[in-house]
Amino acid sequence: xxxxxxxxxxxxxxxxxxxxxxxxxxxxxxxxxxxxNVAHGSFYALGAYISVVIGLWLTGRGxxxxxxxxxxxxxxxxxxxxxxxxxxxxxxxxxxRPEALQILVTFGLFLILEDAQKLxxxxxxxxxxxxxxxxxxxxxxxxxxxxxQLILVLMAxxxxxxxxxxxxxxxxxxxxxTVVTDQELAQTxxxxxxxxxxxxxSLGVFLAALGGALASPxxxxxxxxGSETIVLAFAVAAIGxxxxxxxxxxxxxxxxxxxxxxxxxxxxxxxxxxxxxMLAVLLVRPFGLFGSIGLRRI
Amino acid sequence: xxxxxQVRVRFHDQIVLRDVKMDVPASRTTVLIGRNGAGKTxxxxxxxxxxxxxxxxxxxxxVDLTGVRSHDRARFGVGYAPEDRRLIPDFSVExxxxxxxxALRLAGEERRRRLDEIFNLLPEVxxxxxRAGGVLSGGQGKMVxxxxxxxxxTRYVLLDEPFxxxxxxxxxxxxxxxxxxxxxxxxxxLLITESTPRLLDKIVDNSLLIERGEISSLARKAA
Numbered sequence: 001x002x003x004x005x006x007x008x009x010x011x012x013x014x015x016x017x018x019x020x021x022x023x024x025x026x027x028x029x030x031x032x033x034x035x036x037n038v039a040h041g042s043f044y045a046l047g048a049y050i051s052v053v054i055g056l057w058l059t060g061r062g063x064x065x066x067x068x069x070x071x072x073x074x075x076x077x078x079x080x081x082x083x084x085x086x087x088x089x090x091x092x093x094x095x096x097r098p099e100a101l102q103i104l105v106t107f108g109l110f111l112i113l114e115d116a117q118k119l120x121x122x123x124x125x126x127x128x129x130x131x132x133x134x135x136x137x138x139x140x141x142x143x144x145x146x147x148x149q150l151i152l153v154l155m156a157x158x159x160x161x162x163x164x165x166x167x168x169x170x171x172x173x174x175x176x177x178t179v180v181t182d183q184e185l186a187q188t189x190x191x192x193x194x195x196x197x198x199x200x201x202s203l204g205v206f207l208a209a210l211g212g213a214l215a216s217p218x219x220x221x222x223x224x225x226g227s228e229t230i231v232l233a234f235a236v237a238a239i240g241x242x243x244x245x246x247x248x249x250x251x252x253x254x255x256x257x258x259x260x261x262x263x264x265x266x267x268x269x270x271x272x273x274x275x276x277x278m279l280a281v282l283l284v285r286p287f288g289l290f291g292s293i294g295l296r297r298i
Numbered sequence: 299x300x301x302x303x304q305v306r307v308r309f310h311d312q313i314v315l316r317d318v319k320m321d322v323p324a325s326r327t328t329v330l331i332g333r334n335g336a337g338k339t340x341x342x343x344x345x346x347x348x349x350x351x352x353x354x355x356x357x358x359x360x361v362d363l364t365g366v367r368s369h370d371r372a373r374f375g376v377g378y379a380p381e382d383r384r385l386i387p388d389f390s391v392e393x394x395x396x397x398x399x400x401a402l403r404l405a406g407e408e409r410r411r412r413l414d415e416i417f418n419l420l421p422e423v424x425x426x427x428x429r430a431g432g433v434l435s436g437g438q439g440k441m442v443x444x445x446x447x448x449x450x451x452t453r454y455v456l457l458d459e460p461f462x463x464x465x466x467x468x469x470x471x472x473x474x475x476x477x478x479x480x481x482x483x484x485x486x487x488l489l490i491t492e493s494t495p496r497l498l499d500k501i502v503d504n505s506l507l508i509e510r511g512e513i514s515s516l517a518r519k520a521a
Binding site for chain 2: 181184186187188190191193297
């Protein structure tokens with residue numbers, strides 16, 4: 001392979017990293033609560049808006065390096081404030097109900113969050129590219145890389161490995177896995193599944209908002225970001241197999257690379273590229289790369 | 299004493315338990331006999347709090363368990379082994395056994411003590427401790443599920459059809475294990491559901507018969 005393709009691959013992997021954050025949150029929430037959260041993409045958009053606002057504010061107070069911190073602070077803030085609130089007041093009432101009702105409720109939430117965003121942030125696009133600029137570039141073999149992109153890929157790997165380790169080794173991780181496998185059994189063993197739900201949902205919100213925050217330096221933050229993201233996240237989760245962390249990672253890489261290849265070779269196909277991948281995968285494996293019928297495992 | 303008073307449970311618009319009255323004394327083995335669909339499993343699930351009661355109360359000594367949420371009942375020392383073993387396939391046997399201990403945040407030494415007690419009673423489980431829950435045979439899985447119920451059940455243990463699906467030889471060895479459990483834990487209240495109670499002859503103190511959701515007769519204990 002000629003080295004001319006390396007930038008294509010780096011672009012694709014950076015894109016994949018951002019998609020992965022959202023899709024893995026969606027998939028986590030689905031496997032724990034058996035709910036497909038249509039509003040999940042709105043947390044991504046919210047993560048982007050809030051991190052721009054906080055980032056600009058912090059940059060004004062303490063310089064651009066402090067502004068970088070906003071990319072992590074904002075998702076934590078959003079998860080802590082909105083996660084428990086939405087789970088306790090809204091989602092809690094939909095568990096075990098028909099899927100159509102769950103989708104309607106989360107779709108309603110999506111509409112509310114979208115309009116709330118327009119109300120608060122207006123319809124003009126926001127942008128902050130300071131984080132990207134201060135991290136600079138790396139030049140290897142005559143090719144220029146944005147350090148920010150490399151960090152994105154690194155963070156996605158860390159999140160994937162960290163999630164897996166958390167589920168395998170930590171107390172809360174083991175409790176989550178048990179609830180995923182068998183909620184009724186979990187309760188008889190002394191596991192408070194409602195607390196596990198709050199935690200898992202908030203973690204899902206955090207991951208989506210983190211994706212949005214980390215994307216904000218690379219894109220214009222404008223209305224429509226949420227809906228665009230949720231459709232893409234659905235596609236990636238479906239390709240990977242709903243509820244599968246490694247599946248979401250692999251699917252994100254596939255979609256990221258395909259999108260960036262489309263941009264290089266056939267830009268007019270870039271918007272449909274993820275869905276072509278989805279079509280191809282689901283034709284061969286209808287439950288996704290890592291999924292199977294009735295699978296209750298994360 | 300674990301006591302059910304006029305317990306009525308409805309499931310999918312059908313009454314499955316009709317005003318069930320039942321006493322399960324501590325230090326005794328109570329066997330609930332009934333055909334498939336008679337309401338045996340429902341009785342156990344109602345005691346564990348995973349099915350809502352339409353009517354009635356459940357008492358543990360002088361504590362009213364009726365309003366206590368399912369996961370909090372584990373705290374009162376009531377353990378449960380469902381008929382299908384339901385282990386977590388990705389966890390090791392030891393991690394499966396310790397799940398209740400980490401959920402209830404038991405102290406390290408208490409955790410150790412209960413684990414040792416389980417391994418003493420079930421040496422075959424001790425030998426499997428590092429195996430994954432998903433690769434066990436049916437008989438092994440039943441033993442691990444019993445051990446897990448004992449990790450929670452310091453006062454009562456409920457076993458749902460323990461011999462169901464076991465080959466005759468395995469069923470016999472499981473029955474022997476229950477005899478040893480009865481000896482090593484004389485204080486424990488045992489409630490066991492069965493459709494063929496013959497294997498429990500050695501340990502049974504009270505036999506109750508359940509039919510169409512009603513405890514209809516109180517058979518005298520077998521020898």
